[in-house]
Every structure is written in C-alpha cells, then in structure tokens.
Amino acid sequence: xxxxxxxxxxxxxxxxxxxxxxxxxxxxxxxxxxxxxxxxxxxxxxxxxxxxxxxxxxxxxxxxxxxxxxxxxxxxxxxxxxxxxxxxxxxxxxxxxxxxxxxxxxxxxxxxxxxxxxxxxxxxxxxxxxxxxxxxxxxxxxxxxxxxxxxxxxxxxxxxxxxxxxxxxxxxxxxxxxxxxxxxxxxxxxxxxxxxxxxxxxxxxxxxxxxxxxxxxxxxxxxxxxxxxxxxxxxxxxxxxxxxxxxxxxxxxxxxxxxxxxxxxxxxxxxxxxxxxxxxxxxxxxxxxxxxxxxxxxxxxx
Amino acid sequence: xxxxxxxxxxxxxxxxxxxxxxxxxxxxxxxxxxxxxxxxxxxxxxxxxxxxxxxxxxxxxxxxxxxxxxxxxxxxxxxxxxxxxxxxxxxxxxxxxxxxxxxxxxxxxxxxxxxxxxxxxxxxxxxxxxxxxxxxxxxxxxxxxxxxxxxxxxxxxxxxxxxxxxxxxxxxxxxxxxxxxxxxxxxxxxxxxxxxxxxxxxxxxxxxxxxxxxxxxxxxxxxxxx
Numbered sequence: 001x002x003x004x005x006x007x008x009x010x011x012x013x014x015x016x017x018x019x020x021x022x023x024x025x026x027x028x029x030x031x032x033x034x035x036x037x038x039x040x041x042x043x044x045x046x047x048x049x050x051x052x053x054x055x056x057x058x059x060x061x062x063x064x065x066x067x068x069x070x071x072x073x074x075x076x077x078x079x080x081x082x083x084x085x086x087x088x089x090x091x092x093x094x095x096x097x098x099x100x101x102x103x104x105x106x107x108x109x110x111x112x113x114x115x116x117x118x119x120x121x122x123x124x125x126x127x128x129x130x131x132x133x134x135x136x137x138x139x140x141x142x143x144x145x146x147x148x149x150x151x152x153x154x155x156x157x158x159x160x161x162x163x164x165x166x167x168x169x170x171x172x173x174x175x176x177x178x179x180x181x182x183x184x185x186x187x188x189x190x191x192x193x194x195x196x197x198x199x200x201x202x203x204x205x206x207x208x209x210x211x212x213x214x215x216x217x218x219x220x221x222x223x224x225x226x227x228x229x230x231x232x233x234x235x236x237x238x239x240x241x242x243x244x245x246x247x248x249x250x251x252x253x254x255x256x257x258x259x260x261x262x263x264x265x266x267x268x269x270x271x272x273x274x275x276x277x278x279x280x281x282x283x284x285x286x287x288x289x290x291x292x293x294x295x296x297x298x299x300x301x302x
Numbered sequence: 303x304x305x306x307x308x309x310x311x312x313x314x315x316x317x318x319x320x321x322x323x324x325x326x327x328x329x330x331x332x333x334x335x336x337x338x339x340x341x342x343x344x345x346x347x348x349x350x351x352x353x354x355x356x357x358x359x360x361x362x363x364x365x366x367x368x369x370x371x372x373x374x375x376x377x378x379x380x381x382x383x384x385x386x387x388x389x390x391x392x393x394x395x396x397x398x399x400x401x402x403x404x405x406x407x408x409x410x411x412x413x414x415x416x417x418x419x420x421x422x423x424x425x426x427x428x429x430x431x432x433x434x435x436x437x438x439x440x441x442x443x444x445x446x447x448x449x450x451x452x453x454x455x456x457x458x459x460x461x462x463x464x465x466x467x468x469x470x471x472x473x474x475x476x477x478x479x480x481x482x483x484x485x486x487x488x489x490x491x492x493x494x495x496x497x498x499x500x501x502x503x504x505x506x507x508x509x510x511x512x513x514x515x516x517x518x519x520x521x522x523x524x525x526x527x528x
Contacts, residue, residue: 075432082433086506117434121511128518135525152410152525 081116081195089118096203099237105203106196106241114195119202123168126209130164131157133212134276141218156276167268168205172197175242175261182249192245200241204234208269215277223273231269235262362386369449369491382441387448390455391420394519397458398526411522419522423515424448431500431508438499447512450492454516457484458523465528477524485520489513 070077095109103109135153142148176197192200211230215223238261246254346354362385395416411419428443436443461477493509500508 079433079435082430082435084507085503087503089507117430117507121430121514124511125514128514128521132521150525150527152522152527154409154411154415154522 081114083113084115084117088113089115092118092203093206096206096237097233099233099240101240104241104244105200105237106192110196110199114193114199116195116198119168119198122202122206122209123164126205126212127157127160127164129209130212130272130276131160133216137216137218137277140216160272160276163268163272164205167264168201169198171264172201175257178257179242179245182246182253192241200238204237204265207234208272212272212276215273223277227269227273231266235265238262238265358383358385362389365445365449366452369452380442382439382445384441384445384448387420387424387445387451390448390451391417394420394451394455394458397455397462398522400528410526416522419518420448420451423518427511427515430511431496434504434507435501436496436499436508438496443496446492446495447515450488450495450516451519453484453487453491454481454519454523457481457520458526461523461526465526469527481520481524485516488516492516 070080092105092109095103095105099105106114131153134156138153139150172194176192176194179192179197207230211226214226217223239258242261243254243258246257249257361381361383365383365386395413398411398416399413424444424447427447428438428440431438431443432440457480460480464473464476464480467473489509489512492512496508496512497505
C-alpha cells in the first residue's frame with residue numbers, strides 16, 4: 001500500500017521542482033479528462049488520479065486556487081476558461097439538476113476547473129427559451145379570440161437578456177465580494193474564487209430551461225408546481241454550495257447570506273413567470289355589447 | 303621578354319594602367335529582371351473592370367453552390383470572403399421588414415436587430431470555437447456561418463410568397479415545414495464545413511451554439527406576420 005503512494009508523491013515533487021526552475025514551461029496535467037493541448041502554459045499540475053477525497057483536497061490545498069500565468073491581454077488567458085470537454089459539461093449539468101446533500105457542486109463537479117462555457121451558453125439558451133415560450137404561451141391563450149392579432153413580441157428577447165445576464169453575472173460578483181470580505185485573512189479555508197461562483201450560478205440556472213418550455217402548457221396549477229420544483233432544485237444547489245462557506249461565520253450572517261441567495265433566486269423565477277407568461281385576464285366582447293343595446297332600446301322607446 | 307614576364311606574374315601590368323579621360327566608357331548596366339514575367343500574372347491593374355468584378359462574383363457564386371451541395375471541401379474555408387454573408391444578411395433583414403404594420407415595439411425584429419443577431423451571433427460562435435481549441439481562423443468561420451444562412455433566406459422568400467395567399471392553418475403548416483427543412487439544411491451544411499477543425503471530444507460543444515443560432519433565425523422567420 002505504501003509504494004504506489006510513494007511513487008505518486010515522487011512524481012509530484014519532481015514536476016514541482018521542474019516547474020519552480022522554469023515557471024513558464026508548459027505542463028501536462030495527469031488527469032484523464034484533460035487533453036494535452038491545454039493552452040495556458042504552467043497552468044497547474046493536477047494529479048487527479050484517484051477518486052478519493054483526500055487526494056483532491058491535497059492537490060487543491062497545494063495549488064491554492066488555480067491562476068493562469070498568462071496576462072489578461074493574451075488569448076491563452078481566456079482559453080483557460082474553456083478547458084472542458086463535452087462529457088465534463090454534461091456531467092456538471094447533471095450535477096446541477098440532481099443536487100445530493102453530500103455533494104458540494106464546486107468540490108465535486110468543478111474540481112478546480114471552473115469554466116465559462118456552461119454559464120454563458122446556459123444564459124443565452126435561457127434567454128431565448130423564456131422569450132420564445134412566453135410568446136407561444138400568450139399565442140395559445142389568446143388563440144380563440146377573433147380580435148387577437150399575433151405579434152412576435154421581439155422586444156422581450158432584449159428584456160430577458162438584460163435580466164438574466166445581470167442576475168447571472170452581477171449577483172455572483174456581489175456574493176463573491178461579500179464572502180471574500182467576510183473571510184478576511186483565512187483565504188484558503190473554503191473561499192471560492194470568482195470563477196467558481198459564476199460557474200455555480202450559471203449551472204444552477206439550467207433547470208429553468210425545461211421549466212420554461214413546460215410553462216407553455218396553460219394550466220396555472222401546473223405552472224406553479226413546476227416553478228416550485230425548479231426553485232427547490234436550483235436553490236438547493238446554491239445553498240449546498242455556499243452553506244459550508246458561511247457556516248463558520250456568525251449565525252446571523254450565515255442565515256442572512258443564505259436567505260438572500262434564496263430570495264434573489266425566487267425573485268428571478270417569479271418575475272420571469274409573471275412578466276413573460278402573462279395570462280389573459282380581460283374577458284373580451286360580451287361585456288361591451290349590453291350597454292349599446294340599452295342605448296338603442298332607450299332611443300327607440302322615445 | 304616583357305610578355306613572358308607578364309605571363310609569370312598575373313595582373314602585374316595592371317598596376318600602372320590608367321584610362322585616359324577622353325575615351326568614353328559607356329554601356330548598359332541594367333540587369334534584365336526575370337521577375338517581370340511573374341509580375342504580369344499577379345498584377346491585375348491592367349485588366350478590364352468587368353473582369354475584376356466577375357472574378358469576385360464567380361467566387362461568391364461558387365460558394366453558394368457549395369452550400370447547396372455541402373460536401374467536405376476546403377475551398378470554402380481557404381478563400382473566405384464576406385460579400386455573400388453581407389448580401390444574405392441584408393436580404394434577410396429587408397424581407398423581415400414590414401412585420402409590424404403599426405410599428406409598436408410588440409412587433410417583429412427591426413432591421414438593426416436582425417443585423418446584430420446575425421453578425422454578433424456569428425462572432426460569438428467563432429470566438430467560442432476558437433476558445434475551445436479550434437484551428438479555424440476567425441474570418442473563415444464568419445464566412446462559413448454567413449454563407450450557410452442561404453437556405454433560411456430562401457425559406458423566408460418562400461414564406462412571404464405563401465403569406466400572400468392568406469395566413470391560415472394550411473399556410474402555417476407549409477411555412478413550418480419549409481422553415482424546419484431549411485433550418486436542418488443550414489445546420490447540416492455549416493457543421494459539414496466546421497466539424498473538421500475541432501478537437502474530437504469537444505465537437506458537440508461547438509455544434510450546439512450553431513444549432514441555437516440557426517434555430518433563433520428560423521424562429522424569426524416563422525413568426526413573421528404581415
């Protein structure tokens with residue numbers, strides 16, 4: 001049992017020595033899912049060889065949060081945020097849809113390789129799915145009305161885009177800044193990097209995409225059930241991720257932080273439903289016909 | 303005697319040779335340029351204007367034909383041009399006009415919105431594929447994505463013709479079939495050209511935004527109501 005661990009440890013030492021000698025050298029990471037042509041040189045030496053938790057914690061502790069070494073003006077800097085394969089993205093999406101109480105999304109699924117592909121394209125898909133489904137649902141609800149003329153309502157795409165992108169990118173900025181300020185000097189105990197926060201928020205919005213498509217079905221009770229289910233699932237992804245971080249804080253701040261996360265998430269879901277999926281509340285013609293009949297009767301009586 | 307001496311010491315007699323000033327020295331020291339013949343092949347300055355325009359038009363037409371019958375050819379990728387995408391985008395945006403007779407903001411997309419969606423959508427998809435490690439160049443990808451809008455533009459023209467005969471359920475069914483077919487054709491054509499330049503384990507990550515892009519354009523075409 002001792003020799004395989006010793007061999008692993010030796011490899012890491014040798015690689016670390018080489019890396020310290022030449023920090024700009026490109027490194028091959030050993031995990032099976034990464035392809036050799038990672039663009040950022042000297043990004044990190046990941047020994048993701050085993051599934052056990054202690055191996056992961058050891059590597060993340062030693063690495064202390066991955067930072068690409070190229071400057072932010074180079075293309076390779078941004079390429080390091082897209083270093084994911086199809087199976088990894090699908091795995092992260094699955095993890096956001098099925099939150100299990102023992103699994104922290106960041107530790108289990110991101111594993112110090114946060115990406116920007118998922119958050120960005122999930123937001124774009126959600127914008128279009130909400131706008132298109134809202135348009136379809138208003139068309140279906142007013143189809144029988146002869147006075148109704150179909151309108152594509154394209155301005156809703158702009159509104160949806162603004163709302164969803166502001167939520168998915170500004171709220172993580174605020175939350176990360178707040179958590180970093182509360183952490184103070186204990187940086188390495190559990191604080192998430194900014195990318196990981198954005199990543200969690202982005203992937204947690206995925207459940208709303210099928211929900212918004214199912215909202216086309218015009219039953220109110222079904223819509224409220226769906227929105228409750230979606231809020232519970234994505235809210236629990238967020239809560240399970242951020243609870244271990246705020247747990248060490250004072251009780252009041254911890255509860256307040258988690259409550260704020262949940263409330264903002266709820267506001268987004270309910271706001272989207274109320275604005276994009278308005279049901280026709282006014283009853284059309286029969287209300288307006290009796291008064292003219294009264295007037296004509298009155299005039300003929302004269 | 304002097305000759306034998308001279309022969310034994312080469313260049314010996316040259317040290318005291320001087321040319322008197324009244325002997326004219328003349329000649330032609332220009333080197334005949336062998337490159338003038340190569341120049342004629344590349345220099346297009348002297349050709350008639352019709353020839354210049356026709357060459358570009360032939361290239362654009364050639365690419366349209368390649369989109370109609372998508373096979374994995376590299377000529378579309380190698381000699382990119384953006385005339386075709388510009389022409390198609392302007393045609394599509396013009397055809398999508400007149401959708402809201404009362405021009406309130408409940409109507410369809412305006413000209414600028416169509417333009418922005420097509421061009422910024424193409425740019426974002428290109429950036430996405432390059433960030434994921436694709437080997438295609440920026441303008442080649444823009445060229446392919448723009449040319450593959452052609453089936454959807456044709457579908458838009460067909461939809462406008464169908465809408466002239468009324469906007470009932472039958473016309474909607476016809477329009478739906480036409481738009482779905484052209485959307486599938488566009489996506490298939492563009493992935494046939496783009497698929498080779500991606501690393502194999504990320505192909506789906508690159509194809510999905512292309513699918514979403516053509517889906518949104520197809521939606522704009524389908525919901526056009528005069």
